[in-house]
Amino acid sequence: QVQLVESGGGLVQPGGSLRLSCAASGSIRAIYAMGWYRQAPGKQRELVATITSGGTTNYADSVKGRFTISRDNAKNTVYLQMNSLKPEDTAVYYCRNYGLGQSGEYDYWGQGTQVTVSS
DSSP states (O other): EEEEEEEEEEEEEOOEEEEEEEEESEEEEEEEEEEEEOOOOOOEEEEEEEEETTOEEEEEETTTTTTTEEEGGGTTTEOOOOSSSGGGOOOOEEEEEEEEEEEEEEEEEEEOEEEEOOO
C-alpha cells in the first residue's frame, strides 16, 4: 500500500506564488514517474506537469514558463512551484505517483489540495 500526502494549497492573489508538495510513503520499491493534475469546477481533470525517475519533465502549454515540477528521490516527494498565478489556475490539484510496490506496479492519486487565485 502506498500513501500520498499533499500540502501547500491555499488562496493567493493573481501574480502570486504557491508551492505544492506530495510525499509518498509505504511499500515502495521504485517510483517511475510523478505528476500533478488539476480539476476546475465543471471541467475534466487535466495534466499540469509530470517528471520521470530520470528527471524528464513535461508541462501543459498553459503553465509552461510559470510552473516548475521537481522531485526529491530521497524523500519520495514531488513539488510543484507555481509562479505568476492566474485566476484560471484555480482548481483542485492532485498528485499522481506511478511505481513499483511490494505487490507489483501501482498508480495512486493524492486526495487533492485546493488552489484559489483571486483578488
